Amino acid sequence: MQKMLGNKRVIAFFTLPALLVFTIVVFYPILQTLQKSFYDWDGLSEAIFTGLDNYKELFTDDLFYESLKNGLIFAGILVVFQMGLATLLMFALMNKNIPFKRFFRSSFFIPVVLSVTVACQLWSSIYDPEFGLFNNLFQALGLNYRQNWLSDMNWAIVAVAFVNVWQFTGYQFTIMYSGAKSIPEDYLEAARIDGATNMQINLKILLPMLKDTYRMCFVFAITGGFNAFAHMNLLTKGGPGTSTYTLTYMTFRSAFNVGEYGYGCASAVILVAQCLLATFIINKIFSSKEKY
Amino acid sequence: MSAKKTKKYVLIALLILFSVICIYPLLYLLFYSLKTNNEIFFTNPFGLPMEPQFDNYVRAFNAFDLILYFKNSILVTFASVAGILVLALPFSYATTRMTWRFKNAAVFYITMGLFIPIQVIIIPLAILVKNMHLANTYFALIIPYIAFNMAFTAMVLSTSFRALPKEMEESAFLDGAGVCKTFLHIMVPLIKPAVATSLIFAFLNIWNEYTLASILISKTEVKTLPIGLSAFVGQHSTDWGAMGACFVISSIPTILMYLIFSEQVEKALTIGGAVKG
Numbered sequence: 001m002q003k004m005l006g007n008k009r010v011i012a013f014f015t016l017p018a019l020l021v022f023t024i025v026v027f028y029p030i031l032q033t034l035q036k037s038f039y040d041w042d043g044l045s046e047a048i049f050t051g052l053d054n055y056k057e058l059f060t061d062d063l064f065y066e067s068l069k070n071g072l073i074f075a076g077i078l079v080v081f082q083m084g085l086a087t088l089l090m091f092a093l094m095n096k097n098i099p100f101k102r103f104f105r106s107s108f109f110i111p112v113v114l115s116v117t118v119a120c121q122l123w124s125s126i127y128d129p130e131f132g133l134f135n136n137l138f139q140a141l142g143l144n145y146r147q148n149w150l151s152d153m154n155w156a157i158v159a160v161a162f163v164n165v166w167q168f169t170g171y172q173f174t175i176m177y178s179g180a181k182s183i184p185e186d187y188l189e190a191a192r193i194d195g196a197t198n199m200q201i202n203l204k205i206l207l208p209m210l211k212d213t214y215r216m217c218f219v220f221a222i223t224g225g226f227n228a229f230a231h232m233n234l235l236t237k238g239g240p241g242t243s244t245y246t247l248t249y250m251t252f253r254s255a256f257n258v259g260e261y262g263y264g265c266a267s268a269v270i271l272v273a274q275c276l277l278a279t280f281i282i283n284k285i286f287s288s289k290e291k292y
Numbered sequence: 293m294s295a296k297k298t299k300k301y302v303l304i305a306l307l308i309l310f311s312v313i314c315i316y317p318l319l320y321l322l323f324y325s326l327k328t329n330n331e332i333f334f335t336n337p338f339g340l341p342m343e344p345q346f347d348n349y350v351r352a353f354n355a356f357d358l359i360l361y362f363k364n365s366i367l368v369t370f371a372s373v374a375g376i377l378v379l380a381l382p383f384s385y386a387t388t389r390m391t392w393r394f395k396n397a398a399v400f401y402i403t404m405g406l407f408i409p410i411q412v413i414i415i416p417l418a419i420l421v422k423n424m425h426l427a428n429t430y431f432a433l434i435i436p437y438i439a440f441n442m443a444f445t446a447m448v449l450s451t452s453f454r455a456l457p458k459e460m461e462e463s464a465f466l467d468g469a470g471v472c473k474t475f476l477h478i479m480v481p482l483i484k485p486a487v488a489t490s491l492i493f494a495f496l497n498i499w500n501e502y503t504l505a506s507i508l509i510s511k512t513e514v515k516t517l518p519i520g521l522s523a524f525v526g527q528h529s530t531d532w533g534a535m536g537a538c539f540v541i542s543s544i545p546t547i548l549m550y551l552i553f554s555e556q557v558e559k560a561l562t563i564g565g566a567v568k569g
Contacts, residue, residue: 005390005461010471014382014390015398018442021379025417025439026405032416043419089310092303099304106554107311110318113546113557115500117518118539122321125532131333133320140338170314175562227409230502234522248411255415256507268412275409 037269041262054266067245075225077161086172108170120234123163153243179213215286223275247271325536352537361520372437384449405443428511445490452486493560517542
């Protein structure tokens with residue numbers, strides 16, 4: 001038995017292919033990103049070591065601050081609206097008297113399985129300044145209000161973030177709901193017998209017991225906002241102007257449009273640092289609340 | 293009517309409102325895929341199509357490279373999912389059931405893959421793909437998809453392998469089967485549910501993957517659906533009906549999969565999420 005399961009050749013045969021693929025495609029590129037962020041590099045010719053120059057340039061680049069700000073706005077909208085809505089929906093469906101639960105759950109989840117391309121195309125036809133659903137709706141209501149949602153310097157980022165809210169609220173909801181469902185019914189029943197109202201049960205029992213679930217949802221919403229790329233690329237291409245740039249978009253543009261690979265790597269490193277920092281802070285906040 | 297009843301109806305109304313917000317845009321898409329431009333823009337933007345224009349679907353197939361993108365998506369998704377299983381099944385077996393010195397280190401190493409956002413490695417990966425002369429081939433997508441989904445799959449499979457009793461292997465070895473044979477014919481069939489869950493998760497992820505494909509693929513011949521169809525976004529002044537038809541058709545596989553295996557899909561996606569958090 002031991003001899004069979006300790007067979008070195010079989011172990012090598014079983015694990016080396018996976019380790020090799022992972023090393024070449026994931027691990028080695030991570031090191032490359034980190035290393036190349038200290039180089040002036042166009043992706044083709046020899047890279048030249050320039051120390052912290054890329055980072056210094058980044059910290060004086062207006063586009064960097066705009067991207068950073070947009071990432072924060074995106075993350076903020078996801079936290080408030082995606083998690084807020086998902087929480088309300090979870091409370092509503094935890095109520096015992098609500099019928100058609102399966103139907104509601106499915107309808108919330110269907111946008112999640114769409115590709116981001118379809119979601120964005122759909123919303124770009126809803127936002128369309130001439131023929132879009134919204135503007136048609138205003139017309140039908142007799143309002144003379146017209147809005148070019150995606151070309152407004154200040155509101156484009158919000159319009160883009162709301163497409164993400166629409167698509168993935170059902171996802172956050174499903175995580176919260178399955179978390180809530182796994183809490184033993186006895187706890188909730190005991191509180192009901194003691195005369196607690198549904199709202200009291202939601203706030204005093206459900207939420208504290210879902211702490212780990214919420215920690216995860218926060219990490220999702222915030223790092224998802226920081227990493228946002230696909231929705232911008234599909235809906236606005238970073239525009240109008242640079243008003244919907246995010247760090248990922250900047251990484252992408254530096255490397256593949258402008259040919260500044262080293263600079264792109266530096267913004268990618270900042271992106272990771274930002275996500276790690278956010279995750280660290282979220283974990284700190286959630287673990288300090290443990291001693292209530 | 294008591295206050296309790298009122299509250300119940302208010303809650304139901306809110307839930308209905310939100311399901312309308314989720315579902316109506318999709319119906320709007322489905323409806324306009326069957327309408328003429330005139331109907332979408334002016335005469336009937338909201339409702340059911342008056343005279344369904346099935347012609348839009350014919351045009352979707354003829355005028356756009358829809359069949360090509362579909363074929364590419366199927367090919368890339370199936371090859372990637374198969375590749376993931378071929379690598380992750382033996383790996384998780386060897387790291388859970390077999391005895392060797394560095395197995396914890398190996399698991400730890402692969403688990404890092406769960407926490408790396410794709411954006412971080414996109415630049416070196418693009419260069420790597422180019423240097424390996426894989427740019428604009430199916431392998432430019434298949435290999436990264438395998439590498440990126442392996443960590444999660446290995447984790448789900450490991451959990452199930454670990455739960456199996458030792459006797460399974462003991463009796464197989466007594467019957468004279470080797471490790472490879474035991475693994476393939478006895479152990480793998482025992483964890484079919486976990487294989488199904490990770491398969492669904494990988495399928496949905498890869499079928500809908502946009503970011504990597506948009507950067508690594510530029511040639512029409514190898515484009516998958518998400519990037520093939522993205523060319524329409526933002527420049528759809530011409531033929532909304534036929535483009536709507538393209539989007540409807542390209543969403544059918546995942547929606548169908550969800551409607552058939554809804555519990556499984558939700559489980560797969562939320563486990564995936566839980567792990568990545």
